[in-house]
Amino acid sequence: MEFKNDSVVAEGSRHGHFMRQALLMGEKALQSGETPVGCVLVHNDQIVGFGMNDTNRSMNGTRHAEFIAIAEMLQSYPRSALQSTDLYVTVEPCVMCASALKQYHIRGVYFGCANDRFGGTGGVLSLHSDSSIDPSYPVYGGLFEKEAIMLLRRFYIQENEKAPNPRPKKNRELNTKFENGNEEVPSTW
Amino acid sequence: MDVEKTIRDLQPLDGQVVPIRTVQETRPPEEFGNAFVAEVNVKSASKVIKALDAAFPKNPSLPLSHLRRFAKRELLPDLLRAAIESQSPPPAAPAQTIFVLISPPLPDLTTLKALLAPFAPDTAPAATNDSPTTNEVPGEASHPDPSAHTIQLHPATIPLCPPFNAAQAETWTKTLWPVVFNPAAPRSTVAPPPQILKRAQESIEPRAGYYLSLARKVAEEAEQSGLGRGVGAVIVDPAIEEEITETVYQTGHDTTTEWDQAVLAVAGDARYSRSEAGAPSQAQLHAGVAPNPASKIYNADVEGGPELHALMRAVDLIARWRREHDRLDDPSASTTTAGPSKPELEQPELSALESYFLYRHRPVTSTNISNSPQSPSSLLKRKYQDPNPESDLTIDPSTDPCQSQLHHPPLPAPPPSTVVLAGSSTPAITPAAPRIRTRSQGGYLCTDLDVYLTHEPCLCCSMGMLLSRFRSVIFPRRGRLDSGGLSSEPAVGPVADEVDQAAKADASAVDKQDERRYYGLHWRKELNWRALGFEFVENGGVEVEVKGEKAGLPVFHA
Numbered sequence: 001m002e003f004k005n006d007s008v009v010a011e012g013s014r015h016g017h018f019m020r021q022a023l024l025m026g027e028k029a030l031q032s033g034e035t036p037v038g039c040v041l042v043h044n045d046q047i048v049g050f051g052m053n054d055t056n057r058s059m060n061g062t063r064h065a066e067f068i069a070i071a072e073m074l075q076s077y078p079r080s081a082l083q084s085t086d087l088y089v090t091v092e093p094c095v096m097c098a099s100a101l102k103q104y105h106i107r108g109v110y111f112g113c114a115n116d117r118f119g120g121t122g123g124v125l126s127l128h129s130d131s132s133i134d135p136s137y138p139v140y141g142g143l144f145e146k147e148a149i150m151l152l153r154r155f156y157i158q159e160n161e162k163a164p165n166p167r168p169k170k171n172r173e174l175n176t177k178f179e180n181g182n183e184e185v186p187s188t189w
Numbered sequence: 190m191d192v193e194k195t196i197r198d199l200q201p202l203d204g205q206v207v208p209i210r211t212v213q214e215t216r217p218p219e220e221f222g223n224a225f226v227a228e229v230n231v232k233s234a235s236k237v238i239k240a241l242d243a244a245f246p247k248n249p250s251l252p253l254s255h256l257r258r259f260a261k262r263e264l265l266p267d268l269l270r271a272a273i274e275s276q277s278p279p280p281a282a283p284a285q286t287i288f289v290l291i292s293p294p295l296p297d298l299t300t301l302k303a304l305l306a307p308f309a310p311d312t313a314p315a316a317t318n319d320s321p322t323t324n325e326v327p328g329e330a331s332h333p334d335p336s337a338h339t340i341q342l343h344p345a346t347i348p349l350c351p352p353f354n355a356a357q358a359e360t361w362t363k364t365l366w367p368v369v370f371n372p373a374a375p376r377s378t379v380a381p382p383p384q385i386l387k388r389a390q391e392s393i394e395p396r397a398g399y400y401l402s403l404a405r406k407v408a409e410e411a412e413q414s415g416l417g418r419g420v421g422a423v424i425v426d427p428a429i430e431e432e433i434t435e436t437v438y439q440t441g442h443d444t445t446t447e448w449d450q451a452v453l454a455v456a457g458d459a460r461y462s463r464s465e466a467g468a469p470s471q472a473q474l475h476a477g478v479a480p481n482p483a484s485k486i487y488n489a490d491v492e493g494g495p496e497l498h499a500l501m502r503a504v505d506l507i508a509r510w511r512r513e514h515d516r517l518d519d520p521s522a523s524t525t526t527a528g529p530s531k532p533e534l535e536q537p538e539l540s541a542l543e544s545y546f547l548y549r550h551r552p553v554t555s556t557n558i559s560n561s562p563q564s565p566s567s568l569l570k571r572k573y574q575d576p577n578p579e580s581d582l583t584i585d586p587s588t589d590p591c592q593s594q595l596h597h598p599p600l601p602a603p604p605p606s607t608v609v610l611a612g613s614s615t616p617a618i619t620p621a622a623p624r625i626r627t628r629s630q631g632g633y634l635c636t637d638l639d640v641y642l643t644h645e646p647c648l649c650c651s652m653g654m655l656l657s658r659f660r661s662v663i664f665p666r667r668g669r670l671d672s673g674g675l676s677s678e679p680a681v682g683p684v685a686d687e688v689d690q691a692a693k694a695d696a697s698a699v700d701k702q703d704e705r706r707y708y709g710l711h712w713r714k715e716l717n718w719r720a721l722g723f724e725f726v727e728n729g730g731v732e733v734e735v736k737g738e739k740a741g742l743p744v745f746h747a
Contacts (some may be wrong), residue, residue: 006644007601058503058504058508058512059508059511059512059628059634060385060507060508060633060634060657061209061504061635061653061656061657061658062504062505062653062656062657063499068494070494071496074463074465074466075466076466076467077465077466078465078466078467078468078490079489079490079491079493079494080490084508094652094656095648095652095716096648096649096652096653096656097494097711098647099495099647099648099649099652099674100494100495100496100649103492103495103647103649103746104489104494105489117716117717118652118716118717124713124715124716125715126706127648130706131706132706133487133671133745133746134746142730145402154444155613161370162423
């Protein structure tokens, strides 16, 4: 399912509010030199877990935002609370996280932009709805999509000093255009 | 637990390492397309190709280089030949003609016919052929009379993807159109290049039985502790294996006793270890009871989470070791990069085996570069007392150096400058260095490492394995799980006798609901990272796929 009209959602709706918080986490990730993906877990209209990508600092490629948020939540809630918890994440969960969320019996997932390289909820695989020993969960994409993409673009024009062979990206310019022709730079967070 | 004795006593599993096929191999898309076949004069074959290639551009994403461009009449597949001959009977001199394939993207047929007309076979008697010369009209000579040279286009079906193997190539050649099988063809997104797969398989085979045996021991430890299910993971560095093999080759002693030297880390499942919301963990609730009663069923609420699965824990142990050593490498790094609000994921205390493998040092030959950190080792969590790396020498020329390191605690020894190994063919031993490369040594995630598991990892761990950049993943076929992410097809038992056939028929009658999905996640062309996947098929064991609950085991995620 897609949110056809971002602005309607953005106007003070609860989905918009929580996705803004996820975007703020993504912004924080960007400032810490992490791939800018952020998320929040929402239980009874309360944010119970914040997560941002943490792979560079932890030197563990599996430390995605979703796991960080779940770890925070479980400090105060039992695992079973995830059954009545929704995830708001700036980028579609990868295959690993899509499976983890299913194992955790997440109630629903709202994401910003799709992930056509690793996405596990429709991007590459559709683990959220595949039959398994855990229940399926609904996924809603496209919420603040442009903002999520801009975060990623701002990250990928940087050079990755941590990579074994960093690629020089001196001449790259930030692409602010979207396919529909609108030039739109999201306000800074 | 006497860890070293445990390791010494391990009996390797006996069996074979078998590559896990990719889903593209087990379920090849087998996409077919329409093409045309035209009979042309054999003498103009090269001109035909030139004319076709010049007039009709190819689709670069559809190379079709596996298709032969020409086929002699006798090499046409029977059906195609019959179809062609029903339309145009073979000419008197069949040796003079050949069939050319016009493959997609298909051009306009009129244009195609006109293009090929000059190369049409001399089918008709000389009289009609001579018509242009007897009837000299300017311009006609360069444009052969279409009625004299007719091109018949015959529809054909062709495979759009290269064949996976010689057998498939042969089938297609017999039924569709002659096809070439090129084992070196770049099909790496669909399946690993055969030479790379073979090299890895050869490097894995000699010691896989040991690593898997160790993984089972780790699993047993996890289960007995009540902290997790009986699942274990072992991370191995193939580069160290190669060094051992090399050293062994130089000194000529037996290699098998040193299999454990290449183990970087082991980890057991710990799904019951976590305390949630301050409540006691499942392990604490059932303290002293092993296996943990929670493991008898699959109740998601008490399954911890995939980050507590063996593979994920092993990956994090490598990362944890690097984090600890990074601080030693560069004390400023920890304060600048570590955020204040990023607690490490809660992990249980390391088990005896986990701690032993993570924090032991390796004896290093003089040819290796020693990069042991020069910082106080007190900052390191050392369960087993290690002397200062400066003086950490284990020298006993009378015995195998690795053995002595293994069986006896390291002995303090003189600094390296004074070490003389007179008359010994054993390479000189320099201070022990860690097995895991630090970040400053270029260590990055689990790049180029192998992971051995007791069970097929769940989808989450399978993807975690890819994100960690492992070279390969190996698990015993017996450890397949319905919830696994790596298998790409049902395990097929030997089909030697009627009993097996009956069992197979029985299996195929199983309700479709019970059928697991096969993701073959280790090598998917859709994903950006790929690893080599292997199953270990034990000798003498019944390797028919065990269907979870039917075998009395709950289905769970490993």
